[in-house]
Amino acid sequence: MKLQNIKAILGVAFFTTSAWLSIQLTQAAPPDPVAGKAKAAMCFACHGENGIGSSPEIPNLAAQPALSITYQLIQYRGQQRKGSGMDGIAQALSDQDMRDIAAYYSALPPPPAKSGNAQLIEQGKQIASAQFCNSCHGAQFQGQKHIARLAGQSETYLITQLKNIRSGERVDMDGTMGSAAKGLSDEDIKALAAYAAALN
Ligand code: HEC
Ligand code: HEC
Numbered sequence: 001m002k003l004q005n006i007k008a009i010l011g012v013a014f015f016t017t018s019a020w021l022s023i024q025l026t027q028a029a030p031p032d033p034v035a036g037k038a039k040a041a042m043c044f045a046c047h048g049e050n051g052i053g054s055s056p057e058i059p060n061l062a063a064q065p066a067l068s069i070t071y072q073l074i075q076y077r078g079q080q081r082k083g084s085g086m087d088g089i090a091q092a093l094s095d096q097d098m099r100d101i102a103a104y105y106s107a108l109p110p111p112p113a114k115s116g117n118a119q120l121i122e123q124g125k126q127i128a129s130a131q132f133c134n135s136c137h138g139a140q141f142q143g144q145k146h147i148a149r150l151a152g153q154s155e156t157y158l159i160t161q162l163k164n165i166r167s168g169e170r171v172d173m174d175g176t177m178g179s180a181a182k183g184l185s186d187e188d189i190k191a192l193a194a195y196a197a198a199l200n
Pocket of ligand 1: 040042047069082085
């Protein structure tokens with residue numbers, strides 16, 4: 001085998017998520033939140049014009065980091081992530097549509113904190129600290145870059161996602177979240193979701 005071929009194969013093997021992402025996102029016009037609002041009209045029935053999900057199974061998108069929204073849409077479109085028809089919906093979106101829609105939703109005011117069982121919330125806070133969830137999701141679970149905001153998110157949605165990530169049914173981009181969820185019990189997940197939902 002020629003050295004060049006070996007290099008090509010190795011090149012694919014070492015192709016990191018971030019390199020893949022940057023290629024997916026190159027050669028683009030700047031994200032346009034005004035165009036994004038118009039393009040998001042078909043999302044409003046479920047995710048709201050204000051970015052608040054219309055039922056507990058539907059995630060809030062308000063104040064989600066733009067890159068997190070874009071990346072999840074890319075995963076749905078590529079069928080790496082499936083769920084409740086979102087993979088079908090994402091088929092119609094171009095990269096530019098995704099960036100514009102993400103710019104719109106990420107700029108909206110964050111969802112309000114929800115009240116809940118104080119003891120469960122405190123328990124969730126302690127687990128989050130012990131498991132270093134904040135090191136990636138931010139001190140107040142506000143999210144950053146490609147990492148989702150959890151603060152003020154629907155508790156029901158968070159529980160479903162954590163269980164799906166733990167079981168491997170939802171495959172995460174680089175395995176970091178998969179390992180973070182692996183050791184969590186159902187009780188831990190309940191407490192973490194209550195804590196996250198109670199943050200603003
Ligand atoms: C029929 C209702 C419905 C419509 C319409 C809809 N969504 Fe969704 N969306 C959902 C549900 C339910 C989920 C959670 C699915 C899952 O479990 O993966 C979701 C998940 C998402 C997520 C992942 C959020 C996260 O925190 O990971 C994004 C991003 C998203 N939708 C964007 C959109 C956009 C953009 C549109 C319009 C182009 C749209 N959705 C239209 C119901 C809908
Ligand atoms: C090393 C970084 C890292 C750590 C630590 C981490 N996460 Fe994550 N988390 C991520 C990334 C990256 C994603 C997006 C995964 C994907 O879809 O590819 C994510 C996604 C999630 C989601 C899905 C959010 C949504 O909107 O769908 C939840 C819920 C979550 N994490 C909760 C937690 C909790 C709770 C902890 C602590 C037990 C934790 N994470 C620790 C990086 C991390």
